[in-house]
Amino acid sequence: MTQDSTRAAAAHSPIRLRGRAHPFLTLDIADLEPEALEQALASRLAGTASFFRHAPVLLDLGALPADAGPRVAGLVEAVRRMGLVPAAFRARWPEVERAALAAGLGRMLEPEPRQDLAAPCDRRPTVIVSEPVRSGQRIYAAEADLVVLHSVSPGAQLLADGCIHVYGALRGSASAGIGDDPHARIFAKIMDAEMLSIAGLWLSAEEVPSEWVKRPAQLAIRDGWLRFSPLP
Template identity: 40%
Template structure:
């Protein structure tokens, strides 16, 4: 038995490939009006505000707001135009059948719908449920933090990325321009935050970012972000906490 197990392990080790499960954080682009003449000009402005953040970023297209009455548009052309902005569409969510077929033809992968969408679909399929009063969808479960807090005592230099998986991140020094600090939980920076800080990247909407001096290129909590051009003078270069409230990203002086 041991010999068979050993031979199997050796075969797996020598195989030319290995299939493994993993999870990745991807940006979601909600497509509300794909035919608007302002769609790409406004998106281009956003991308130029933080080119290092967006460049070659994998993107999921969210078509949930589109209906069968939405005028037909070319999904493949949409994907091509997004790639000219160095965004990389890889998947899609929701949308009417024609849009989904166009997305599949354009090489996009259907992504699992969120909990709210699944609940709504279940209600639509059940006539008795459809006649009942609508119930608010429960909020997504926050990420449960199990691991010890990751503490970094050295400055985070340009080009470095630090990821605190399933825990909080504490940095007792500063974060340089071009650096990126990422956490599934909270981020604490006891110095200047000049790079990019992304908290709650696995969906924890209770995550927060705390810093002694906010000078960041990009800050994000649970996927909602703000770039440096959108940071007001009332919080710039001041001790700040950043958090979500009512679906919006808030910044408050400490």
């Protein structure tokens, strides 16, 4: 096959294989039994399970000891029973890694060396949404900040690797810093969200302090916790 014919075949290939960062929900799993994991998930997802149903999940198995391999399949099934979709994993021990692969999980591909989160990261141009975000819509700003100039309806989802700014009412869910950026923030003219998340830490509507509900506010990570503060 000539070089030109190879290029032509590639141009008409029915598939494309590309590497790209995707917003996986990360679940850190401690050294516990599948039944205990299912109970903990049921408690943690109470009231917000609909937001995460069918969401792809990265299972961080780094806390499991080397002899936990026989439990991995049960842990994966417990996650599935809660409506989540276990898709990939991280593991510390080869025995756990082999069990995760046998359970149908993919090994997470990550760049090496890992990004220094203390340093500012490069961003693509800000994604600006000029229309109201309707229920059922899902907007993801990959490697960028997200700005919404109108309101966000209940049932809508905003996701960004950077910060999220909403210049109207934020009534859906918002997940900022989903590439594990702890410096990301969420800003809203009217904070009335169903779920808020920054770099894997999240709050349901019931966990938002009443003094910040339906008020102008920003959310950031401080001292390892999600904390609200007024807009400037």
